Structure formats: C-alpha cells, structure tokens
Amino acid sequence: MQRGMIEFARQALGLSESVSIEIAPLAGRGSDRSFFRLTWSHADSAILVHYDPNRVENTYYGDIALFLDDIHVPVPRLIGHERIKCLMLMEDLGDTDLWALKNAPWETRGDLYRKTLVTVHRLHSFLEKDFPGGRVKLMEGFGPALYHWERQYFIDHFVEGVCGIRLEPSFGLELERELAALAGRLQETGRALVHRDLQSQNVMIRNKEPFLIDFQGMRFGSPFYDLGSLLCDPYVVFLEDERDELLSFCYGFWKEKLDWTIFRNRFWEASVQRLMQALGAYGFLGRKKGLKGFLDHIPPGLRNLRDAASHTASLPRLGELSDVCNANFNSKTTS
Numbered sequence: 001m002q003r004g005m006i007e008f009a010r011q012a013l014g015l016s017e018s019v020s021i022e023i024a025p026l027a028g029r030g031s032d033r034s035f036f037r038l039t040w041s042h043a044d045s046a047i048l049v050h051y052d053p054n055r056v057e058n059t060y061y062g063d064i065a066l067f068l069d070d071i072h073v074p075v076p077r078l079i080g081h082e083r084i085k086c087l088m089l090m091e092d093l094g095d096t097d098l099w100a101l102k103n104a105p106w107e108t109r110g111d112l113y114r115k116t117l118v119t120v121h122r123l124h125s126f127l128e129k130d131f132p133g134g135r136v137k138l139m140e141g142f143g144p145a146l147y148h149w150e151r152q153y154f155i156d157h158f159v160e161g162v163c164g165i166r167l168e169p170s171f172g173l174e175l176e177r178e179l180a181a182l183a184g185r186l187q188e189t190g191r192a193l194v195h196r197d198l199q200s201q202n203v204m205i206r207n208k209e210p211f212l213i214d215f216q217g218m219r220f221g222s223p224f225y226d227l228g229s230l231l232c233d234p235y236v237v238f239l240e241d242e243r244d245e246l247l248s249f250c251y252g253f254w255k256e257k258l259d260w261t262i263f264r265n266r267f268w269e270a271s272v273q274r275l276m277q278a279l280g281a282y283g284f285l286g287r288k289k290g291l292k293g294f295l296d297h298i299p300p301g302l303r304n305l306r307d308a309a310s311h312t313a314s315l316p317r318l319g320e321l322s323d324v325c326n327a328n329f330n331s332k333t334t335s
Contacts, residue, residue: 001050002023004085005023005048005050005087006021006023006038008048008080008082008085008087008089009021009046009080009089011080012079012080012089013040013046013089015040019041021038021039021040022038022040023038023048024036024037024039026047031055031216032051032052032054032055032058033049033050033051033052033058034049034050035047035048035049036048036049036050037092045092046079046089046091046092047076047089047090047091047092047093048087048088048089048090049061049087049089049090050086050087051086051088053086056139057139057216057217058086058216059083059086060136060137060138060139060216060218061088061216062081062083063136063137064136064138064215064216064218065077065078065090065215066078066136067132067136068123068212071126072122073119073122073123073212074210074211075211075212075213076090076091076092076093076204076211076213077090077091078090078091079091093204093206093211094204094205094206096205096206097200097201097202097204097205098112098113098200098201098203098205098210098236099200099201099235099236102200102235102237106242109242110242110245110246111208112205112208115208115209115210116203116210116230117227117230117246117249119210119212120195120212120223120226120227120230121250121253123192123193123195123212123226124193124194126192126193128191128193128220138218138220139196139217139219140219141219141220141221142186142187142191142194142219142220142221142225143187144180144183144187147179147180147182147183147186147187147273148180148183150276150277150280151179151183151273151276153277153280153281153284154276154277154279154280155167155280156280157280157283157287157288158276158279158280158282158283158298158325159321159325161283161284161287162279162282162283162286162295162298162329163324163325163328163329163332164332165321165324165325165328167321171321174317175317175318175321178314178315178316178317178318179276179318181314182269182272182273182314183273185266185314186221186224186225186266186269186270186273187222189222189223189224189266190222190223191220191221192222192223193218193219193220194219194220194221194222194223194226195212195226195229196215196217196218196219196225196226196229197215197217198212198226198229198230199229199230199233199234199235200230200233200235200236201214202214202215222266222270224266224269224270224271225270225274227247227250227270227271228267228270228271228273228274228275228308229274229278231243231246231247231250231271232271232274232275232304232307232308234275234278234297234300234301234304235297235300237300247264247267250267251263251264264311265311268311268312269312269314269315271304271308272305272308272309272312272315272318275301275304275305275308276305278297278301279298279301279302279305281294282294282295282297282298282301283295283298299329302322302325302326302329303326305322306319306322306326309322
C-alpha cells in the first residue's frame with residue numbers, strides 16, 4: 001500500500017525515481033482517514049491522506065479545498081487527488097495549531113483568534129446563490145432533521161451511554177420540545193457556509209496566520225454554530241474576559257444587523273447546540289470506536305455546556321439535565 005501511495009505522490013509532485021521519498025504516519029483524527037508526512041530532498045514535505053469513501057463527506061474534501069482557495073479562504077493547497085485510490089496530497093502546514101498554542105500568552109492567542117474570526121467571517125459572507133453546487137458537493141445543510149439528529153446523538157451516546165441516565169418519558173417530551181424550539185430559533189439566524197467542526201485543532205498556524213483544515217463536513221447553516229464551536233471549544237480554556245473580548249470583536253461584523261443582546265443570546269444558544277453534538281461525539285468515539293482519548297474531553301465539554309445553558313433563559317430542562325449528568329459523571333469517575 002505504501003508503495004502505491006509513494007508512486008502517486010511522486011507523480012503529483014513531478015519527482016523522478018532518483019529522488020528518495022520518506023513516509024511517516026501521523027496521528028489520526030477520528031474521521032476514517034489515515035495521514036502521512038512525506039519528506040524528500042532533506043527539507044521538502046507534503047501531507048498524504050488516504051480516506052474511506054464510505055464516509056461520503058471524505059470524498060468532498062478535495063473539491064471543497066479548491067473552492068475555498070478560489071474564494072481566498074486560507075486552506076492547505078491541494079497538490080493531487082486520485083479519486084479511485086482515495087488518495088490526496090496536500091500542502092504541509094506544519095504541526096502548530098491553535099490547540100498547540102493553548103498555553104501561550106493571551107496577547108499571542110488573542111491575535112490569532114481574531115485573525116481566525118476574520119477568516120471565518122469571509123467564509124460566512126459567501127452568498128448561497130453564488131455557491132458552485134454543480135462542481136462542489138456539500139453535506140446536507142442544517143435543518144430540522146440534522147438538528148434532531150444532533151440532539152438524539154447527545155442523548156444516546158452521552159446522556160445514556162456515558163452518564164447512564166434514562167430520561168423519564170414526561171421529562172423527555174419536555175426536553176424535546178425545548179430543544180426543537182432551540183433548533184427553530186437557530187434556523188431563523190440565516191444560512192451561511194459553516195465549517196461545522198471549527199475548533200482549535202482544525203486551525204493550523206503558519207507564519208502567524210491561520211489556515212482551516214478538516215472542512216469536509218462543510219454545509220449551509222447558522223454562522224453562530226461556528227462561533228460557538230470556536231469560542232466554547234472544550235479543547236482549550238478561555239477566561240471569561242478573553243471570550244467576551246473575542247465575542248465583542250465578532251459583533252463588529254454584525255452590529256449593523258443585530259442588537260448586542262440578541263447577538264449574544266444567539267451565540268450562547270448555538271454554543272449549546274454545538275456542545276451537545278461534541279459531547280455525543282466524545283461518547284461515541286470513546287466508547288464505540290475505542291478512541292479513549294476523546295473521553296478526556298468530556299469534563300470541559302460538560303462544563304462548557306452547563307455554562308452556555310446558564311447564559312440563556314430558554315433552556316431550563318437542558319440546564320437541569322446537564323447538572324444531573326455532571327453529578328452522575330463525577331460519581332462514576334470517583335467510584
């Protein structure tokens with residue numbers, strides 16, 4: 001297999017047989033893909049990706065990468081794509097992402113996050129009517145079905161799977177009504193191109209500039225979903241004034257459209273939706289897929305969910321459930 005991958009890379013790079021190419025595996029990212037770093041001529045490098053086409057979003061990555069480059073959203077350059085063999089060769093952006101800088105001084109981190117928010121605003125500003133749907137495929141956009149899937153994913157794989165909680169039928173109905181209403185409000189925030197997994201490990205930093213990666217799940221939906229993903233990211237810690245500073249910076253793009261109070265409430269509600277999805281994913285990947293490292297993200301993810309729910313008056317049942325989840329999870333980990 002490695003021989004075939006190297007031959008594909010050699011052709012894509014235009015390298016002769018006399019050039020020796022070294023290949024080294026990189027850590028996986030939980031998305032049915034294998035990553036390798038190729039190096040040659042002592043200094044040059046590229047990233048080779050072998051993907052599982054049965055996860056259909058993986059087959060969309062290459063065309064989305066070309067599209068994003070066309071609209072000047074910084075992403076790794078696509079060097080070559082062999083669809084039959086499910087191989088892609090990408091520009092190597094190095095090993096530094098926002099997560100790797102989580103302990104850097106806020107002056108450094110804050111500047112990088114502001115640059116990332118500018119990049120994300122460029123993505124969100126692309127008009128749906130101008131999207132080249134004939135040549136670039138996306139996953140189904142956010143709507144009632146996807147929002148329902150996300151909250152059920154949360155209940156199945158986190159509430160029940162991780163915390164061992166079976167919802168009482170009456171409470172379950174009240175929670176469903178509450179979360180369905182939340183989904184309805186998020187649909188009213190407008191449709192934009194959203195990354196869908198905009199967290200610190202999916203923003204690479206090179207020469208103090210951000211580049212987006214892992215955008216195969218891109219689709220149309222609420223731009224607030226991305227803002228919640230980035231600013232309530234369980235992988236990193238924000239002080240309250242740091243998050244408020246970034247949220248105020250974001251509001252600069254919205255102040256002509258929305259009152260600050262409405263903007264802030266939409267942010268927290270979208271953060272709740274995203275965090276439910278993330279906690280469901282941690283439970284699924286950690287328990288069903290055997291990727292135990294994802295279970296380590298549950299405590300900060302649950303803390304962020306409880307915090308986000310507390311910032312809005314519209315989710316009392318979810319707030320109550322998140323408190324019970326916290327108690328059950330803590331009792332399981334200390335017993």
